[in-house]
Amino acid sequence: MVIFFTLSKKMKDAQLIIENQILHIQPAVLRDPRKKEINGAQPFETIEMFISGFGILLGFKVVKFNQDGIKLKAVEIGRDFISIDYGTDEEVRNIRLMHQRPDRDVLVSIIEKFRYETGITPIVTE
Numbered sequence: 660m661v662i663f664f665t666l667s668k669k670m671k672d673a674q675l676i677i678e679n680q681i682l683h684i685q686p687a688v689l690r691d692p693r694k695k696e697i698n699g700a701q702p703f704e705t706i707e708m709f710i711s712g713f714g715i716l717l718g719f720k721v722v723k724f725n726q727d728g729i730k731l732k733a734v735e736i737g738r739d740f741i742s743i744d745y746g747t748d749e750e751v752r753n754i755r756l757m758h759q760r761p762d763r764d765v766l767v768s769i770i771e772k773f774r775y776e777t778g779i780t781p782i783v784t785e
Contacts, residue, residue: 672714672721679711681772684741684758708756712776715743717754724777734773734781736760 685707709716712731714723722745724731732744732751742755760766766783774780 669721672723673716676711676714676716676721677709679713679776680709681712681776682708682710682741682769684708684710684756708754710743715745715754731777731779734779735784736766736769736781737784 706718707716708718712724714721716722723729724745728747729745730747732746733742734744735742738760739757740755741758742753744751744753746752760783761769770781770783
């Protein structure tokens with residue numbers, strides 16, 4: 660029963676993050692060469708990352724902001740990466756993903772969404 664409620668809560672948190680996403684990145688496609696091809700294509704698994712003002716969903720891992728002292732601390736958008744710092748005042752963690760920076764109009768929109776929804780203004784670096 661406890662497992663059911665834990666998984667149910669995690670699913671609701673994940674859904675909230677996806678529905679309110681600021682940014683969606685598909686950073687990795689994992690192919691398994693041991694599995695048989697289906698219609699000439701190799702089976703694969705994708706790992707997706709959703710970022711919202713409520714938290715981060717990376718694959719099956721949920722990081723909730725503004726709960727248990729965990730806050731979004733900083734966002735940096737480089738030419739070929741995005742870096743996100745989050746955590747408590749005592750412990751800050753970082754997620755850094757290889758990601759091509761979007762064009763100027765999309766970048767301005769992403770920066771504004773972060774600023775409006777989280778109070779954090781992403782730093783754009785060269």
